[in-house]
Amino acid sequence: MDTAERLDLVTQYAEEVIEEDELRELLEAEDDPSVYIGYAPTGEMHIGHFTTIRKLADFLQADLDVTVLVADLHAHLDDEKSPFDLLDARTEYYQEAIEGMVEAAGANPDDISFVRGMDYQLDEEYSLELYRMAAETTLARSQRAASEVVRESESPNLGGVIYPLMQSLDVKSLDADIAYGGIDQRGIYMLSREMLPEHGHDKPVCLFAPLLAGLTGDKMSSSKDASKVNLTDDPDTVESKIDDAYCPMGEVEDNGVLEYVRYLVFPVLDEWDDSFVVERPEQYGGDLVYERYEELEADFESEELHPADLKSATGSYISEVIDPVRKRLTSQSDLLAKAYPESHE
RNA sequence: CCGCCCUUAGCUCAGACUGGUAGAGCAGUCGACUGUAGAUCGACUUGCCCCCCGUUCAAAUCGGGGAGGGCGGACCA
Incomplete structure (x- = not known):
């Protein structure tokens, strides 16, 4: 398969690529570049998730190295959407549901690596790097990055501003060349592109899937x-x-x-x-x-x-x-x- | 550590001063109209009024205690 074909597979049905030239270069330079997507195991998965997961089949076909992060700690940091003591159960459920969707999309779930957030996010190296990021980021910058992702509230928690920093650091820890997610993740990954070069990792190529409209005429909402x-x-x-x-x-x-x-x-x-x-x-x-x-x-x-x-x-x-x-x-x-x-x- | 404010329908809130077991808007459900849905019109549903104790014939409402949340102050030798 030539680069043009792979590029086509990787970008079909995408909402935005940052930047397409970088992606092309990456595909030319590497036989199996790595792409990752993270899901915070909060509410039950629905068909909206399927949009992003379906594309994993395209990635596999284009010979990408695909990692799915089940971001358990993120699920709790985001306004405690998931209670701490349900993280294990929800992580297990998410992985099962994601594997099911991969299968339904015609790919083999065994070809994907699943990683759980807390398996590495509590490591000394990660923690230290996170504190350093916290020291060099303003509250406003972090809030702006996460505004489409983290639940907004009149009295926001610290968790919500740590969230985008960790997500950026995840790109490095998982050694991802491509950060993939719904277009709502754009703000966070633009922060990642700003910060990661200072923290020993290349700017990730960012690939965003569209968020599907809801069936009721407004945005799809997991609570509706x-x-x-x-x-x-x-x-x-x-x-x-x-x-x-x-x-x-x-x-x-x-x-x-x-x-x-x-x-x-x-x-x-x-x-x-x-x-x-x-x-x-x-x-x-x-x-x-x-x-x-x-x-x-x-x-x-x-x-x-x-x-x-x-x-x-x-x-x-x-x-x-x-x-x-x-x-x-x-x-x-x-x-x-x-x-x-x-x-x- | 101190002070003040908030907690009522799925959501946002009114009602509390002047006790008589609750209301609005939005959401939702069902009809009418459309070959779908929406819009529009008509009807309907919804509640441990945060918890406990007390006063009273009667407490969402008054008093005491507690829990959760918010805001501010103080401390900074």
Whole structure:
């Protein structure tokens, strides 16, 4: 596989690359550059996470060395989103869910290295470096970096300003060439690019995935159940959530349903070598078949494809895509019960 | 260590002075209208009023104690 092909795989479906030239050089210079993404094990994982995880399959295919950090300490530092004594259980659940999603994306979870934050973040060397970073960073700088990630509050905790420093240091500790994450992570990684050269590590190339719009017409929110599909939602629930979604006819911008189709369904169908079939009643013109997302979007924009027909097709595809994850998680209900005792008694 | 303020629906808060077992907005649910959803209209739901003790016929409301949170001061030989 040549560099152009690898570059294409690595950057497809990405929201932004900082900087593309650096990435090209990296791919040219290294056979297997390292990329990492971190997840703080807080709330239950949902389909939004799938967007970022799905791409790990592309990375593997492009011969990248992929590391997933389960950032347990971060989950607690961020306004105690996860109570300290649930970190073990949630870490275990996250790894299982992530492996399930990798598998659903058509890759082998064994090809990915999983690392747990506290396994190295308490080391002497790491701690000292962190204190040095703290000494050279203003509160305002750190807060600005983390503002899209850390929960905002009238009385912010110190944890929230340590958070982006640690995340920057993680890039170094994991020896990552590429820092990958949702576009909400941009602020933190721009801080990393500023700081890391002073701390003995190259500026990471940053690769950001889009954050999918929610199903209710605003941002997807993990606390708003109707705005997202959960990995453990049964097919009926998935279909009714899609069916209830905000989806104006012909409107392509910020349309959650279309984004699901674009970033989740089509990439996976591509993997399966399948096309997207819309079953449509004869009175409205009969079935439609799409090979590429762009064709579907064009039809939707021209109002040839009605939202109701799009929804019913999307609902069943999404359900099918998450099915392996759903099975994996529901067959281990004790994992969820331990990680989220309040919602899974 | 000292002082002051806050804690009521999922969320933001009103009600406390002048005791009579709770309200608004948002959110949510359900209908109507749309070949979807939204918008709009109509209806509906929601509560250990932070905890304990006391006063009283009666306490979200008054008194005492406690917990959690916030703000400020003092200390800086």
